[in-house]
Amino acid sequence: MVEEPQSTQAVLARVCACVQAGKSDANTDIPPGSLGQPGVAEWVEMAIERGASPQTILEEALTAGMNAIGKRFAANEVFIPEVLIAARSMHVGLAKLKPLFVEQGMPSRGVLVIGTVLGDLHDIGKNLVGMLFEGAGWKVIDLGVDCPAEKFLAAVAENPGCAVGLSALLTTTMVSMGETVKSIRAQAPQAIILVGGAPVTEAYAREIGASGYAPDPAAAIELLDSLLSDE
Numbered sequence: 001m002v003e004e005p006q007s008t009q010a011v012l013a014r015v016c017a018c019v020q021a022g023k024s025d026a027n028t029d030i031p032p033g034s035l036g037q038p039g040v041a042e043w044v045e046m047a048i049e050r051g052a053s054p055q056t057i058l059e060e061a062l063t064a065g066m067n068a069i070g071k072r073f074a075a076n077e078v079f080i081p082e083v084l085i086a087a088r089s090m091h092v093g094l095a096k097l098k099p100l101f102v103e104q105g106m107p108s109r110g111v112l113v114i115g116t117v118l119g120d121l122h123d124i125g126k127n128l129v130g131m132l133f134e135g136a137g138w139k140v141i142d143l144g145v146d147c148p149a150e151k152f153l154a155a156v157a158e159n160p161g162c163a164v165g166l167s168a169l170l171t172t173t174m175v176s177m178g179e180t181v182k183s184i185r186a187q188a189p190q191a192i193i194l195v196g197g198a199p200v201t202e203a204y205a206r207e208i209g210a211s212g213y214a215p216d217p218a219a220a221i222e223l224l225d226s227l228l229s230d231e
């Protein structure tokens with residue numbers, strides 16, 4: 001028997017907590033022992049019934065939950081599996097909100113085009129960055145792995161004003177990261193280009209003309225916010 005929260009604010013807090021725990025709905029047993037208890041799906045439905053706007057549910061519950069997970073991941077308090085199941089729960093909540101946003105479209109803070117550079121097949125880190133940006137309210141266009149500069153250029157042309165994220169995990173493919181930054185700069189000199197991946201450093205980002213480097217998704221979100229507020 002689950003006690004019903006008294007206020008809408010308390011329902012939103014339950015959504016936020018369930019995102020962080022990866023508790024998608026009553027039918028899932030994540031975390032173990034929670035089978036039958038309401039999750040993101042049920043609490044989002046209740047928040048809607050109580051009159052919370054989809055925008056509020058998105059910002060104060062789903063995004064807040066993913067932001068918290070991003071910070072805990074950066075602090076090594078949770079690890080890749082927890083981030084993945086939190087992102088899955090957030091998507092369950094988003095699916096409930098989508099019909100309510102049909103007319104105006106899902107709100108978005110902006111577009112992030114992200115991909116792993118040419119010659120590089122590593123995508124776990126890039127995917128985590130994409131998920132947490134999505135959780136923070138960004139529309140994320142994921143170009144996948146082994147992306148030649150032309151692929152980034154086409155996406156930048158199709159999404160004027162987008163930010164770009166480049167990922168590289170090999171010292172050998174850091175070279176194609178530099179070439180990709182150069183090509184993007186030639187086409188869109190003002191573009192914000194973030195770079196990351198285990199071998200990438202702040203100094204290397206500066207050397208190749210990227211706008212900034214971040215070691216993890218939470219830092220990347222903060223960096224992009226600060227670069228945008230400087231514009």
Ligand code: B12
Nearest residue numbers: 120121122123124125165166167170171196197198216220
């Ligand atoms: C998993 C893995 C693989 C998997 C990749 C599976 C996949 N789908 O991604 C497979 C088996 C395919 C693989 C292949 C190879 N790998 Co590998 N791989 C790894 C391993 C073990 C983990 C990488 C990883 O996912 N880390 C976890 C994620 C979460 O961390 P991350 O990627 O760094 O991402 C974080 C940050 O860097 C940042 N970030 C990442 N991208 C971005 C982008 C932006 C914009 C921002 C802001 C931030 C950001 O945020 C993320 C989250 O915090 C590493 C070793 C290691 N411990 O790093 C080796 C490693 C990267 N691989 C290595 C090598 C050599 C190879 C191979 C060449 C092996 C071979 N001889 O075939 C091939 C290359 C294939 C290719 N062409 O890409 C070397 C690289 C050495 C070097 N200095 O160049 C490493 C370091 C292993 C080692 N110690 O030798 N690999």
